Amino acid sequence: MSPRTSAAAGAPEEAYTAEPFVPERGGLPALRRAAAECRGCPLHLNATQTVFGAGDADARVMLVGEQPGDQEDRQGKPFVGPAGRLLDRALAEAGIDPDETYVTNAVKHFKFTQAEPRKRRIHKAPSLREMTACGPWLAAELAVVEPELIVVLGATAGKALLGSSFRVGEVRGTVLEREIHGRPERLVPTVHPSSVLRAQDDEDRKAAYGGLVADLKVAARALG
Template identity: 45%
Template structure:
C-alpha cells in the first residue's frame, strides 16, 4: 500500500465512522474492520499540516504506520483539529519522530547517491544504487530531477527504482545490490575528492559513523579509502605540525585607508606573487552592513575592485532591485588575492577555491576591516566567507535563514549563497530559487542593519 491508496481507504472508513480500533491495516490495499458503534462523517476534515507530514510517515519502514496515520486523522476529526500542536501526545510524538527520521533519510540519499556513467544505445546515461533506511525513493528522487535534469538517470534501491528520461520521473521495481556491479572512472574521481578534503586533525570516527553510517559505504566508492586514511593519520598530523602556518601581521587600530595601503604590499600567502594585486574591500567606512565574499576573480584581480566580474553583476542586479546602494554598504572578500590555475591551453586563469591555509593567512586583514567599520550586520556569501567569519564549516542551505548573534566579529551574522553559485546552477529552477533566496537574505540583512 502507498500513501494515495491509504488516503482512499481512510476516507471511506471515516465516512462510515469506523474507529481506529476496528480497522486492521497491512501493506496491501485491503483492510478489515469489525462492526462496533460508529460515528459517521459526511465530510472529514483533513488539515494541511497532516497532508504535509502524511507522505513522510507513509514512507517510514514501520509496520504500525498505517494504524498511526488513521488514529491521528480520526482524532483530528473527533477530538481536536489542533491535535498536531499537542507535542506531548503519544501519537503526535511518534508521528514526528518518524517524520524526522524519514527527512533525515532523504537528506542522506541526496548526499550519498553516487552516479556511474554508462552508454545506452549511444546515449550517455547515469545510474546509481542506494539503500535507504526507509521507503524514500519516490519522495527523495525528485531532487535529482531538478538538480541533474539535463541527463537521463536511474536510481535503484532494494525496494524500488526511479528513472528520469529528461521529461518525466517514473518509478519501478527495485534491484538487489549484488545485481548492480557497474564501475566507471567516476569511482576514482570520488576517491580523489574524498582524499583531498580529508583532514586528519578533525578525525572523529564516532562522528564519522553517525554522519556517514557504514550501511551506506558499499555504494560509495570513496569509503574504500577510509581505513587507509585513518591508518595514515598519525604521520599526516606530524607533517601538518611541522608545516609553518603563515598569517598576515596587521597593526592594531588602523583606519581603512592605512589598512588598504598596508595590504597592497602583503606577501604572506603564495598567491601574492601570482596575482596582479591585493583586492581590498571598499564602500562606506561607517557602513552598518558588510558583505563578505570568497576571493577576487580574474576581473577583480586586474581592476583592483571587489565584485565587478560575472558574480558581481549578479550581486549588483539584486542590490539595485532592492534599492540598496553599493556606496552605502561595505563589500569585501575573505581572501584578498586571486588564487588560480592555468587553463589547459594556458590562455586563461581558472579560479581555484581558497584553502583553510589561505583563509588563515588573510583572516587578520578581514578582522581589521571589521574592527575599523564595526558593522551591525555581516552577510557572508558562500562557504569560504561563512567559514572565515564563523570559524567553522558551514552548510549554507541549512543555516541561511538563521540570524547568528553569538559571534565576536559582529552583532549579527547572516549566511547566504555566493552569486557564483547562481551562475553554476544546474538548471533554471535551481538558479531562480537561489536568486530568490539570496535576494531575501540581502533584504533581511539590510533591514536588520537599519534597526
C-alpha cells in the first residue's frame, strides 16, 4: 500500500484498503481464510481476531451490521452476543428463519476503547475510512452469496453500503433498489438490534423491538 499526501496536514497518509488481501476465487472458505490475515487498516492491531461473515452460502437474505462486539471478537463469529440473540428472535417472529440467512458486518475487526488492560472494552464506532478500507470484503461476500435481499442493520452499515448521507430513520422499513459494488440489490434498512438493548426502560425497549420486527416483516414480504 503506497502512502498518499494528506491535504490537511501535508504529511503522508497511508491508504487503507483490504483489496490486496481479497482472493479472486475459492468462495467463502477462501475469503474467510484470507480475511484472517487482513492488515488493510490498523484495527487488526488491537482486535483479537478477524470476525468474518457466517451462515448459508446460498442465503436469500444477507444481514449486514456494523462491526463485531466484545463477544464476537472473543469467539470469532458474528452476532453471537446479546444483540445477535435478540436479532434471531426478531427474525423468527417476522417469519425469516435465522438459519437460512447470512450475517456479516461492514467492518470485520472490533474497534474499542479501554481505559486499563483489565477494564471492560467499550465499543467505538468505525470511521468512514475504516468502513471504506473493509469494503472489498463485503463486496466479495455479496458476489459469492448473491442474496435476493440485504437487511441493513443500523446507520454504520447503511453508510457503508449506501453512502455517507444515509439516515436510517428516513428509510427504515422500506424496500430500496440500489446498485451496490456493481450489482443491482434490494435492501431493507432497519435499526441495529443493539439499539433495542440500549433502550432506557422496558416500555421503550418493547416499542423498539416491535419496530425492528415490523421492519423485518417488510423484508419477509419482499422475499415473497
